[in-house]
Amino acid sequence: MGEFEKPEKELAGIKKALVPEEKITEIPIEKRTPEQMLERGKELVDKGEINPQSITEEIANGKQRALQPDEVASLVYYKAKLDKEFDSVYKKIDEAIKNENFNEFAKKYITAFFDDLEELKRMKADIYPKATEHMDDIISMIESLEDKGFAYNIDGNVFYEVSKFKEYGKLSGKNIDDLVSGARIEINEDKKNPLDFALWKKAKSGEPYWESRWGKGRPGWHIECSAMSCKHLGEYFDIHAGGNDLIFPHHENEIAQSVASNDKPFVKYWLHFGFLNIENEKMSKSLSNFITARDVLARHSTEAVRLFFTQAYYRGPLNFSDELLVAAGKGLEKFKNLVDRISLELNKNRTEGAAPDIGIKQFEDKFIAAMDDDFNTAQAVAVIFDFVKEVNRRITETEHISVEFYKNVKVFLEKTAVEVLGIMNFDVDDKSANKDIDVNFIQQMIDRRTEAKNEKNYARADKIREELKELGIELKDSKEGTTYKIVN
RNA sequence: GGCGCUGUAGCCAAGCGGUCUAAGGCGAAGGUCUGCAAAACCUUUAUUCGUCGGUUCAAAUCCGACCAGCGCCUCCA
Incomplete structure (x- = not known):
């Protein structure tokens, strides 16, 4: 096969990588070689006989069970396939960074994004701030958090100390103690508390970085939103929106950062929208069940x-x-x-x-x-x-x-x-109009059909209507005469 | 395990204590108009709101339990 590397390692890693270890009661002893397993797994998955994703979900959702040999084979293949997909994405990003053109890299997607928004008739925002252009604001906000005792620096990594912020968890209805004892949080040795989150990350070699008083590094996720919204909208603003999945931790962390840094409430109203689902599942990159706006607009x-x-x-x-x-x-x-x-x-x-x-x-x-x-x-x-x-x-x-x-x-x-809903359009839609169709030609055909109708030669009239329909022209008779509509 | 969202006609989906014998759209059936189509209009399409209890004069709407689906709680944004 040769398409994937080291399948025996994948076999060993299944339990860890795909399903919670304690939930699997038994993994069968494999007599097949790793290559044979991959091959078998590919076959099963391609034919749709086994859906490895549903197995992992089923087990992750609490079911305890023993695995069948074929299921293991499909999981091995699945894991290898995922790794391969992720690798190719990371490779692209790595290359962009290495070539020091990550701005270009980003620009390509930003442009595409705006194109789609325009196509969807979304109103433009007044400002589209970029984190890379607000490094000073970000850094000074982190400095203020550190100075006020809400953040601590460990060897160039700066963390927000969640326990210092009394209202942490209020937005998402979470309780710090529950979160700490939650099984799924991995303890990071560097942090005082597993819930503490990064404000500043020390640069690893080869990564892009900015200078700061903690050394070379880059901002953590969350802080750029606090810094930029504070700068452009003010320290206390009216409405903050986002998807449901951002409530925790992102918005919770934004509140913690902004309130602690500004000594003011952050926003008046939070608007959280529900997900766009595909087959009742959240549309997301990691589930690879997404549809692009571009694809949709090509058809609708x-x-x-x-x-x-x-x-x-x-x-x-x-x-x-x-x-x-x-x-x-x-x-x-x-x-x-x-x-x-x-x-x-x-x-x-x-x-x-x-x-x-x-x-x-x-x-x-x-x-x-x-x-x-x-x-x-x-x-x-x-x-x-x-x-x-x-x-x-x-x-x-x-x-x-x-x-x-x-x-x-x-x-x-x-x-x-x-204007409000954007579901109606009084402008002539150039896109749907077929410019190859000659208006005079249509009128001629309509006249001929009217003639036929007057002679009660309905077979001929219907035939003309049929022919025009095939060209994408629909005729409508009314008391005031025949009109047409270009459909396509 | 913790927190949260959703469950309304064949499908999508509003309504969130009385005006609900439940809006709107798609679909379906019948009709008007018309040579026929198309469009448009009219009529019909849930005595019932996941299930079971409770509160109330009154519940799709509030409370509780249960069932089903989904999400967040880990990296990345």
Whole structure:
């Protein structure tokens, strides 16, 4: 095979690396060579006969069990495969560091990130601070923590002393004693307390470093957030958001750092959002069950993706699948059809007709109330759907409707669905329009079909409609004539 | 083991003590319009909210237990 190295070592390391040792009651004595095991493991996993990941989870979740020889083989293969994947990532990073172009390395991903955000119509933040550009702020915050007695320096490594901060654990509802006795915390010899976390890490040879009064090193995770938010937003600011997984330890540590350093409360409101799940599991790099924004946007419109998200509450978990996005896209059709209709009517510029009162103010009030209620976007979206239905109802009920009516409708939708939620779009979507299609050609075909219809030659009319549909042009007949829509 | 989140129609998902015989979307069924489509509209699609108890005049909503799924508690961000 030769693809992986030292499988016998992996065999010995399974218990330690993949599953809690005490949970495995027995590992069978292997008669196969390590190479044979790898081969067998690959076969089983590739064919889907054994899922090593589920075995590790099952055991990690408390089940005690004996392993079967084939299961061991699959675990060996799994471990080797993971190592190989991680190695390739580390190799890339190492190379970037060695070539002293890690700024370039990062820039590539930052650019891609912004591209995706724009595609998703995310509003831009005012500032996107970089930790590497705030070293002075970071270092002085650590200095102040050390000076105030919240941090200690051990041989160039500076740690935050958790026990000095009375309110530690308040945000996450944790209790220091529970945490200390928790089985999963490894004791680091350097720290006074296993919960103490690094503020400054001494540089190992070959690593990038910055100068400080503790020597060459780099900041620990957490401190850059405290330092940068303090600098740009002030020592005490209104809202701090983040994923649920950051509550502990990251946000807890940010509070500890900022409060201790500034002698002030840190933030007023914490917003923590639920995970995007795949098959009910957190989407994450380590589970390699992630989908990139780019992939999704290649298959679904921005509005569909946004509608999908806004139809659920931000705090809860949300399962992600192509199927659900397709359903969201279908719902969007209702919006698109109305948008098309409005554009059409506004172009006609007809002044006569009625402008029925559908109580826009009430819809507006409901929309605002929903958004005010901790961003209940699901309810806000429901208001939009109700509104659209009401508008359509009036259109079908009323003989002649004035431009005024459509204008009012458009204003409301722009204020809510377009600007706030971003689930509707009044601009002509260049991306979906097929520029190769000649407008004159379409009109000619429509005229020919109308002719056929007048002659009651429906077979011919239907055939023309079919042909155009294959070109991505959908025809719609109405009292006022035939219109078309480019779909793709 | 500790802390926390979730469980509502075929699917997604709001509602979090009375207005709930439970919003909205997708799907499905029937209808109006139409030569037919499409769109749009109308009607139907949960007497019930994971299970079992309790509190209350009143519970999907509060409390308790249990069941199921997920997450954090370790490195990295």
